[in-house]
Structure formats: C-alpha cells, structure tokens
Amino acid sequence: MLEGTFEDGYMIAITALLPLTACLLVFQVNPYQALIVRGILGAIAALVYALFGAADVALTEALVGTMLSITLYAIAVRSSMSMRLGLVLPKTEQLTPDQPKDLEPEHPAPQLISDLSSALSRHHMRLEQVVYPTPATLQAALVTNDIHAAYGLDNHSSPSIHTRLRQLYDILQAELPPTTNLIYFDSYNQLDKGTFKATQTKTDFVSDHITEQQP
Structure with missing residues (x-):
C-alpha cells in the first residue's frame, strides 16, 4: 500500500x-x-x-x-537575433572580390560601435559588421536588404547610421546617445521617388511623411 x-x-x-x-x-x-x-x-x-x-x-x-x-x-x-551593419572599407585596405567580406575592421568610430553593441545586447542581439569596398555597393546592399543598417553613406564629418527597419530604428533611437545621428531609410519610398536622401534627418523624415499624407 x-x-x-x-x-x-x-x-x-x-x-x-x-x-x-x-x-x-x-x-x-x-x-x-x-x-x-x-x-x-x-x-x-x-x-x-x-x-x-x-x-x-x-x-x-x-x-x-x-x-x-x-x-x-x-x-x-x-540568424535572426543579429544586426548586420554595413561599413565602407578603409582606404588603407583593399578588397579584391566584388562580394562583401565579413571581418572586424579598424573602425573610425569605436565608441559608436561600442554603443551599438551595448544597445543590442540589452535586447539579446549581437552586432555583425560587413565591409563593402565603396559607398555605392554599401547603398546597394541596404536597398536590396542584404544588411539591416549602413554606416558612412554620407560624406559628413559625423557620418550617420541608416537603417531600413522601423522597429530597429525605434530600438536604437531609444537606446543610443542623443548625439548619434540615426536615420530611417524607407527603401520602397526612396526607390519610387528615384532618389536616395543620404542627408535626410529625423525631422525631414517626419515632415516628408506628413506632406505625403496631406491631400
């Protein structure tokens, strides 16, 4: 029993x-x-x-x-919990193939990369850097969805981070320091307009959408 x-x-x-x-x-x-x-x-x-x-x-x-x-x-x-950040290859190095090369380059803004890694780690994501030979190939990779974000598309003294994912833009905007120049890049709208606004700011992005919604 x-x-x-x-x-x-x-x-x-x-x-x-x-x-x-x-x-x-x-x-x-x-x-x-x-x-x-x-x-x-x-x-x-x-x-x-x-x-x-x-x-x-x-x-x-x-x-x-x-x-x-x-x-x-x-x-x-x-595969899904990683952010692919496209970078332009430094002039001191050369990349012979046409395809990007996955490596950890000597980045001109190490503090920005550190901030990105810290922001993504709080959401259980990791940062993956993909190097491209020219800004043109970097822009093409962003348009064709090969990468999630791009750094250095513009030639300003303080390059911006362009991202094509709205959710990723919201996460980074909340996590990164206010001094970070973060730009949301809507590839579909940009392709329809036939232009790429590499210098578009957050204010320009909001005003463009308000203008488009007006009759």
Missing part, C-alpha cells in the same frame, strides 16, 4: 513539472535561455511518457520533439 502511494506520489510530482516548465518557457524573455527551458521541457515530457509505459513515444519525443526542434530553433535564433 505504501509502495503504491509512493509511486503515485513521485509520478504526480514529475507530471506536475510539465505545466510549470511550460509556463517558464512561455514567459521567458531571453531566447537563448528559452532554448534551455525547451530542452528541459522535452526531457520531462519524455520521462512522463516512459513512466506511463509509452517507450516508443518517449523516444520520438526525445529525438524529434526535443533534439531536432532545439537544433532548428537555435539556427533560427542565431
């Missing part, structure tokens, strides 16, 4: 971990920690299946439901 009660007790305790772990997974903000919680949830589910005598279902859950899904999720998180 006591043995049966003990077995029922630990089975109920293990089964109760399923909804608890599921709640932790749902309310997890950090995507990398969510992957760990998802693995724990899969392990508990496989254990529950095995306790109830469904060994084949437990094996399927462990191999497909947990291992495969976590692998796919990790690849998706790795």
Whole structure:
C-alpha cells in the first residue's frame, strides 16, 4: 500500500513539472535561455511518457520533439537575433572580390560601435559588421536588404547610421546617445521617388511623411 502511494506520489510530482516548465518557457524573455527551458521541457515530457509505459513515444519525443526542434530553433535564433551593419572599407585596405567580406575592421568610430553593441545586447542581439569596398555597393546592399543598417553613406564629418527597419530604428533611437545621428531609410519610398536622401534627418523624415499624407 505504501509502495503504491509512493509511486503515485513521485509520478504526480514529475507530471506536475510539465505545466510549470511550460509556463517558464512561455514567459521567458531571453531566447537563448528559452532554448534551455525547451530542452528541459522535452526531457520531462519524455520521462512522463516512459513512466506511463509509452517507450516508443518517449523516444520520438526525445529525438524529434526535443533534439531536432532545439537544433532548428537555435539556427533560427542565431540568424535572426543579429544586426548586420554595413561599413565602407578603409582606404588603407583593399578588397579584391566584388562580394562583401565579413571581418572586424579598424573602425573610425569605436565608441559608436561600442554603443551599438551595448544597445543590442540589452535586447539579446549581437552586432555583425560587413565591409563593402565603396559607398555605392554599401547603398546597394541596404536597398536590396542584404544588411539591416549602413554606416558612412554620407560624406559628413559625423557620418550617420541608416537603417531600413522601423522597429530597429525605434530600438536604437531609444537606446543610443542623443548625439548619434540615426536615420530611417524607407527603401520602397526612396526607390519610387528615384532618389536616395543620404542627408535626410529625423525631422525631414517626419515632415516628408506628413506632406505625403496631406491631400
């Protein structure tokens, strides 16, 4: 009698971990920690299946439901939780291929890169720098959605950061210092107009949209 009660007790305790772990997974903000919680949830589910005598279902859950899904999720998180920042190659270096080269260049504004990395890390993102040989190729990469943002498209003494993603613009505008020159670049509207406003400021962007909305 006591043995049966003990077995029922630990089975109920293990089964109760399923909804608890599921709640932790749902309310997890950090995507990398969510992957760990998802693995724990899969392990508990496989254990529950095995306790109830469904060994084949437990094996399927462990191999497909947990291992495969976590692998796919990790690849998706790795590729999506990064910001690709395009840079113009310094004149002291040369890039022979036409394609950009992924490297960590000696950046003319290291403080800006540090601020960007800190701002993105607070949203569990990482900064990836992609170097282009000329401003023209950098602009083309921004228009064709090869990169998320570009630095150094204009020739001002304080170059700007152009981004084509409105959500990324809002995040950086709230996180970066006020002195940072941040510009939202709407590639579709710019292509329709046939121009690229490399010197467009935040005020110009707002006034342009207000003008377009007026009859």
